Amino acid sequence: MPMTRKTIAVVKSIIWVACLAPLFRLVWKGLAGRLGANPIEFITLSTGTWTLVCLLTTLAITPLRRLTGQSWLIRLRRLVGLFAFFYGTLHFITYIWLDKFFDVPDMIKDVMKRPFITAGFLAFLLLIPLAATSTAGAIRWMGGRKWQLLHRLIYISGVSAVVHFWWKVKADVREPAIYAAVLAVLLGIRLVFRIHAKLSRPGPPANRRRA
Amino acid sequence: MLIKKPADIRSSEITPRETYLNRRKFMKDAAVAGAALAASSILPAEAATGDSPAGRQLQFRKSDLSTQGEELTPLKDITTYNNFYEFGTDKDEPAKNAHTLPTIPWTVAIEGEVKKERLYDVESILKMHPSLEERIYRLRCVEAWSMVIPWVGIPLASVIKAVEPTSKAKYVAFQTLHDPQQMPGQRRAVLRWPYVEGLRMDEAMHPLTILAVGLYGETLMNQNGAPIRLVIPWKYGYKSIKSIVRIRFVEKQPPTSWNIAAPDEYGFYSNVNPEVDHPRWSQARERRIGEFLKRKTLLFNGYADQVARLYTGMDLRKYS
Numbered sequence: 001m002p003m004t005r006k007t008i009a010v011v012k013s014i015i016w017v018a019c020l021a022p023l024f025r026l027v028w029k030g031l032a033g034r035l036g037a038n039p040i041e042f043i044t045l046s047t048g049t050w051t052l053v054c055l056l057t058t059l060a061i062t063p064l065r066r067l068t069g070q071s072w073l074i075r076l077r078r079l080v081g082l083f084a085f086f087y088g089t090l091h092f093i094t095y096i097w098l099d100k101f102f103d104v105p106d107m108i109k110d111v112m113k114r115p116f117i118t119a120g121f122l123a124f125l126l127l128i129p130l131a132a133t134s135t136a137g138a139i140r141w142m143g144g145r146k147w148q149l150l151h152r153l154i155y156i157s158g159v160s161a162v163v164h165f166w167w168k169v170k171a172d173v174r175e176p177a178i179y180a181a182v183l184a185v186l187l188g189i190r191l192v193f194r195i196h197a198k199l200s201r202p203g204p205p206a207n208r209r210r211a
Numbered sequence: 212m213l214i215k216k217p218a219d220i221r222s223s224e225i226t227p228r229e230t231y232l233n234r235r236k237f238m239k240d241a242a243v244a245g246a247a248l249a250a251s252s253i254l255p256a257e258a259a260t261g262d263s264p265a266g267r268q269l270q271f272r273k274s275d276l277s278t279q280g281e282e283l284t285p286l287k288d289i290t291t292y293n294n295f296y297e298f299g300t301d302k303d304e305p306a307k308n309a310h311t312l313p314t315i316p317w318t319v320a321i322e323g324e325v326k327k328e329r330l331y332d333v334e335s336i337l338k339m340h341p342s343l344e345e346r347i348y349r350l351r352c353v354e355a356w357s358m359v360i361p362w363v364g365i366p367l368a369s370v371i372k373a374v375e376p377t378s379k380a381k382y383v384a385f386q387t388l389h390d391p392q393q394m395p396g397q398r399r400a401v402l403r404w405p406y407v408e409g410l411r412m413d414e415a416m417h418p419l420t421i422l423a424v425g426l427y428g429e430t431l432m433n434q435n436g437a438p439i440r441l442v443i444p445w446k447y448g449y450k451s452i453k454s455i456v457r458i459r460f461v462e463k464q465p466p467t468s469w470n471i472a473a474p475d476e477y478g479f480y481s482n483v484n485p486e487v488d489h490p491r492w493s494q495a496r497e498r499r500i501g502e503f504l505k506r507k508t509l510l511f512n513g514y515a516d517q518v519a520r521l522y523t524g525m526d527l528r529k530y531s
Contacts, residue, residue: 036291036292036302036303037287037288037291037292037302037500037501038292038302038356038498038500040498040503041356041498099505101504101505106493109493110493113488114490114491114492115491116491167491168491170354170473171296171300171401171402171472171473172296172300172399172401174399
């Protein structure tokens, strides 16, 4: 189905609203004093959760495009990806400000000593170059191949983010397990695509055919 | 001419003034007797079988062992922000799910190395101490948040003395109700059910250790561990086991739930200690519920003067 520029603009507006809704919910709850007994924990959990959701949604776009043949979907990927970075930034700021109060030595100790913080920090760190090179200009400047290679960092970021969540919970891993399963499917599909592409690629005949 | 209608009530049916006054007196007497009966029972008497009599007024006296100079955490926060995995692992789930648990009737099996081994109802346990006491204590969760809670209860020591443990009793083991029907959280193996905890005998006998049946002057809400729970203010919150059905006196150190779940993260002693970090997060600071900035965590949660002697000569890092 060919999409007009106008339809894509409408779809993008919907994504904007959907992706900003969690933030507005937080602000609204905050102003109404409805963030519960431990508001900072609530904000930390909420921003973390939405980072993961946006990250996995970003990772879902390419497989969805290939499976459905709707190539216009790719034009939504940057927007959702940037929202993942946006919530990741909020999550990170919550940590350095409301949890650590800018105590840099303590934060460094945390990142070095605590695997779950290390994983979360890595997940966020890897998103920075991706956000920085998200413009069309950056793609031109880098060249498509290099750009694509760089942006594969999102796989590592996604894995780190899920590991971060998994290591953070005390006993009930049900929720991180759901994210892990979704991530496994999204990365698994890519592997299948890759194998499929390799097998069906025309080129020099394979050894076993010669034998 | 007006015909007078006969009166609806015959004069013989009208209660004589004397009888009427007598009835008043009878009712007054009955009320006095009722009050006397209520005074003899420590827990509110009007509750029926199958009920959960949370939030009813208790009679208690204030205690010198209460923590002074701390602002109390609001009741709403204490009753809506709970770790009680039997009713769900999210903080707000116990408040949503726990109200259906009937806490009447409720018995606690006191058993093991003890002379007066039998089933006790909550009322008879409370009678082992002259009166209920209010104990204001800090509560420090292992997750690095804290509250200040005005508990109502009795010293565990009074109960221990009354049931007469034998010389073999070196530890006290506690167990929470196991009832997946009433406790939906137990339908998943998040922890090994039932929840179990334990104390060394001297810790159990310490005057700060209490069995609580109320907070803020009222009977416990189910999410806070109704009808009877342990409170040990110098240990991380999970040691203060809720909704107790079994107290067993034993010779060897008993297994404890979080230690079973993650032995490298939760020790048997679990004393609050800012120097000994949880492997995954620092214990140096805590967020007092209701406060914005974090505050420093105190050794033994600020009760070092009273309890440090229990652990002289012990490496608190090793026996964490």
